[in-house]
Amino acid sequence: MKRLTEFGQLEDPSFSAAVIDWQKSHGRHALPWQNTRDAYRIWLSEIMLQQTQVAAVLAYYARFLERFPTLHDLAAAPSEEVMAQWSGLGYYTRARNLHACAKRVVDEYGGLFPSDPALLADLPGIGRSTAAAISAFSNGTRAAILDGNVKRVFARVFGIDEFPGVKAVEDGLWRRAQALLPQDGIESYTQGLMDLGATLCTRSKPDCPRCPLRERCVAHATGRTAELPVRKPKKTIPEKQAALLVVIEGGQVLLEQRAQSGIWGGLMSLPEVDGHAVRGALGIDAVAPVGSAFGEVEEVSALLPLVHVFTHYRLHIAPFQVALSRRAHLGAPYLWWDLARIDSAPLPAPVKKLLLELCAPSLF
DNA sequence: CTCCCGGTCC
DNA sequence: GGACCGGGAG
Secondary structure, eight states: OOEOTTOOOOOOHHHHHHHHHHHHHHHHOOTTTSSSOOOHHHHHHHHTTTSSHHHHHHHHHHHHHHOSSHHHHHHHHHHHHHHHTTTTSSSSSSHHHHHHHHHHHHHHTTOOOSHHHHHTTTTTTHHHHHHHHHHHHOOOOOOOOOHHHHHHHHHHTTOOOOOOTSSHHHHHHHHHHHHHHOOOOOOHHHOOOHHIIIIISSSSSSSSGGGGGGGOOHHHHOTTTTTTOOOOOOOOOEEEEEEEEEEETTTTEEEOOSSSSSSSTTTTEEEEEEGGGOOOGGHHHHHHHHHHGEEEEEEEEEOOOOEEOOSOEEEEEEEEEEEEEEEOOOTTEEEEEEGGGGSSSSOOOHHHHHHHHGEEEEEE
């Protein structure tokens, strides 16, 4: 029986039932932070497990508890000792927050972690997902987690083909996570989701044949497990502007030898003007004085802008045609080139393309 | 080797 | 939306 929540998300008890059944028979049950309701131990494990895999955490967890057996021991310890125990685990903000959190729980809660996930999430180093996990494992509180593993499982099962880092997509995942919570057995369910993501629904080579969600998995049905979840779009490359002048006189175009270093190093190109100075409707007015360095300007007209993509930035090129009635005397790095043999000029591809298209109409 | 990943905080 | 770090994948 499926029904909609007030937020329009599909409830589906068979989902959590499948996860819980699988967790009980195939999940992990003997990790050092399992089989306890000790919030201190659960909290410590959850913080260590942020950004860090189980295998790496095991040894640190044991040593840490040996040195700081109780929350009070940790709160009372000098920070250097806490940092020393964390050394090698990475993300040292976690250790500083851990120590600060221990002190706050001692000071504000008498040494007992609050059971309300919202109060937990107010403590340093504990976000929404970690708060839910601690609360579920230590109190049986019905709260949704959404860590990297769960995002991956959901993205595949529900065929979410947008990057989960986008706010709206992530909000939708939280709503799903909430709607899918079981009425009972939150501990097995939460652990089951984590275990599924960690052991079967792995980033690469997921073990679909063993997955309890296989029959309802969109990614499996459509052969898209390798594409989901959608990867983080690589950071937006910078946008740069350049204005290029197509200075024409007597069937020749003015070319400029570019510097050896930098983009298009050593090639010929069109004279370049800083793009930001000549953008928009004012472009033509800004170009005319520049063009006058090359002779007596008869007319300036804007040509169709183009975009050229490099590996490291995107270049927006605003070309301007400058017609001269008389040439100024120009030496290096300038030279005049016959438009008729422009095809043989050592020009970068977009510039050659621009000039060829400019010449093409005259062929008719 | 380089690329990619990840909870929380800022 | 990037920084924090170490580990896993390719």
